[in-house]
Amino acid sequence: MSLKNQLDSIDERSHLADCIQRVADERCKQAFAELFEHFAPRLKTFLIRQGTDEAAAEEIVQDVMLNVWRKADQYDPQQASVSTWIFRIARNRRIDRHRRARPELDPSDQMLQPQQTEQPDITVNRQQIEIVVRREINTLPDDQMDLLKAAFYDGLSHAAISELFDLPLGTVKSRIRLAFQKLRRQLSEQN
Amino acid sequence: MPQSDNFDHNEIYSAYAAGTLDPAFSLMVATQAALRPSVERAVARAESIAGAFLENETPTELSDGALDRAMALIDSIEPERRDVTEGVMQAGYALSEILDLPEPLRSSALEACGQSGWRALSSGVKRLNLDTGSESTAELYRIEPGQMVPRHSHSGEEYTLVVTGGFSDETGHHVAGDLCVKDAADTHQPVGDDDGVCYALAIRNGGLKFTGALGLIQRLIGQ
Numbered sequence: 001m002s003l004k005n006q007l008d009s010i011d012e013r014s015h016l017a018d019c020i021q022r023v024a025d026e027r028c029k030q031a032f033a034e035l036f037e038h039f040a041p042r043l044k045t046f047l048i049r050q051g052t053d054e055a056a057a058e059e060i061v062q063d064v065m066l067n068v069w070r071k072a073d074q075y076d077p078q079q080a081s082v083s084t085w086i087f088r089i090a091r092n093r094r095i096d097r098h099r100r101a102r103p104e105l106d107p108s109d110q111m112l113q114p115q116q117t118e119q120p121d122i123t124v125n126r127q128q129i130e131i132v133v134r135r136e137i138n139t140l141p142d143d144q145m146d147l148l149k150a151a152f153y154d155g156l157s158h159a160a161i162s163e164l165f166d167l168p169l170g171t172v173k174s175r176i177r178l179a180f181q182k183l184r185r186q187l188s189e190q191n
Numbered sequence: 192m193p194q195s196d197n198f199d200h201n202e203i204y205s206a207y208a209a210g211t212l213d214p215a216f217s218l219m220v221a222t223q224a225a226l227r228p229s230v231e232r233a234v235a236r237a238e239s240i241a242g243a244f245l246e247n248e249t250p251t252e253l254s255d256g257a258l259d260r261a262m263a264l265i266d267s268i269e270p271e272r273r274d275v276t277e278g279v280m281q282a283g284y285a286l287s288e289i290l291d292l293p294e295p296l297r298s299s300a301l302e303a304c305g306q307s308g309w310r311a312l313s314s315g316v317k318r319l320n321l322d323t324g325s326e327s328t329a330e331l332y333r334i335e336p337g338q339m340v341p342r343h344s345h346s347g348e349e350y351t352l353v354v355t356g357g358f359s360d361e362t363g364h365h366v367a368g369d370l371c372v373k374d375a376a377d378t379h380q381p382v383g384d385d386d387g388v389c390y391a392l393a394i395r396n397g398g399l400k401f402t403g404a405l406g407l408i409q410r411l412i413g414q
Contacts (some may be wrong), residue, residue: 009246029262048251048385058254066264080235084242086232091210091241093218124231126239133239134246151201152237153244154369156208158202173199181203183236 010135016082017075024072030067036065039086046090049154068072079126083136114149136183200233208237215325215394218299219352219370222392225293226354226368234354285309285333288388299323309333309371313382316340327396334358334383334391342380346361349373349395351381356389358382 016038022031040061047057075085120166140148150161158176162169204210207220224231289300299321307320315338321329334340334356350372357366358381365371365381372380383389 013246017386029265033258033262033264036261038251039245040257040261042245043253044253045248046245058257061253061263062261065261066268069265070268080239081242082248083246084239087242087245087288088238090245091208095214124228124235126235127252129235130242131234132238133236134243137240137243148240149244151205152208152240155211158199159208173201177199177203178315182237185238186241 005019013081013083020068020072020075020082020085021077024075025071027102029154032065032069035082038188039068039083043086043090046153047094050094059089064093067093077163081130084130133183140179140182144175147172147175148179159182197357204233205240206236207234208241213325213327213396214323215321215329216297216350217328218321218323218333219350219392219394221308222293222296222354223352223368223370225296226352230368245284276330288355288390292390296331296354299329303331312341313338330393332389332393334381336383336385336387336401339382340380346375347396348375349379349393351379352392352394354390354392356387357384358389358391359384376396 016035019031021033022028023035037190042059043064044054047060048054050069052060064086068086071089075082079085080088095147137145137148147161147165148158150164154163157171158169161167162172165172202214203220207217210217212220220230220234228266236377289297289304290302291297291372300319301319303319306322309317309319311317315335317333319331321331323329331354332340332351340358350370353365353367353369353371355367357364357369359365360371360379360381362371364384371379381389381391
């Protein structure tokens with residue numbers, strides 16, 4: 001990714017984070033509309049990739065965006081980027097659909113609690129992780145990137161990836177391990 | 192995370208991040224992340240990767256009026272209230288202990304208090320069945336100081352994560368954040384530490400091995 005594209009991305013991310021702050025602080029509908037226009041179509045693609053039919057996907061997207069509105073005050077820009085935060089809401093929503101939850105307890109609540117920080121000195125620096133992952137992920141070779149996407153975004157098992165890409169299981173495992181380790185090394189160097 | 196060599200940790204974190212990991216095991220990963228910074232870092236990394244792919248995703252057009260519908264939904268929701276749920280009432284004397292548990296385990300336990308309720312296994316040990324939506328069993332054990340968990344038979348593998356306090360068994364002493372893996376042959380009778388109550392989260396999958404034909408990673412939608 002070119003430097004200009006990277007800077008555009010950073011601007012866009014920071015703008016989206018501002019939108020969430022405006023939703024949280026001012027209940028600003030314009031800001032919400034901007035978040036909706038950016039993320040709803042992408043969430044829809046994500047859900048359809050997982051095998052959700054179009055109608056159900058739209059329903060889930062509405063649900064996720066409603067939770068974005070409701071939980072906006074829980075978003076901490078120090079902890080995660082907007083896309084990671086929204087992804088987690090969508091991910092948890094998918095899991096919770098399969099629970100036999102009682103109606104008066106909102107399943108989304110339990111997964112959205114901020115990480116407890118009883119010992120602040122050992123809190124994980126998620127913001128740093130976000131910066132490094134987004135920077136480094138674009139430098140990965142295509143063959144690692146494709147497998148990473150299949151594993152971390154589509155959530156396929158290594159065996160399923162091996163079948164899908166027609167690669168030996170060992171190759172799949174080592175490529176993913178390489179990519180993941182590279183991200184971890186970059187992070188250690190930051191610290 | 193599991194000490195077993197059968198596990199590729201990346202596979203667990205990636206499936207967890209994407210939401211395709213068995214819900215009972217997801218609860219375990221989330222709980223251990225709250226107890227172990229190294230696990231939290233791995234989870235954060237995995238979720239960040241997923242978020243990056245969402246960010247770069249190609250948009251699919253929504254149906255007409257989708258934004259209007261979203262706005263209507265926003266207008267219709269009631270202000271947030273913090274209700275005291277039936278689960279909280281049922282939790283009784285253990286309430287303060289349960290409120291100290293990390294999320295998402297805390298909410299899961301509170302909900303279970305109101306549903307299945309605690310079952311006493313012996314005078315000093317009780318157990319709460321948690322509803323994760325998985326076919327695997329997830330149970331929260333409460334072990335009083337010095338008390339031994341009665342022998343229980345199980346087929347398949349069992350994973351026990353110490354959440355608060357500690358216990359000792361034939362493999363040694365385990366404290367908060369430690370994960371024990373047992374297979375069907377192991378007789379596992381933990382004894383709680385003397386200095387406090389021990390809460391432990393146990394996940395097992397009956398006769399179906401976590402690794403194998405069905406595997407640990409089960410697609411939640413489709414198939």
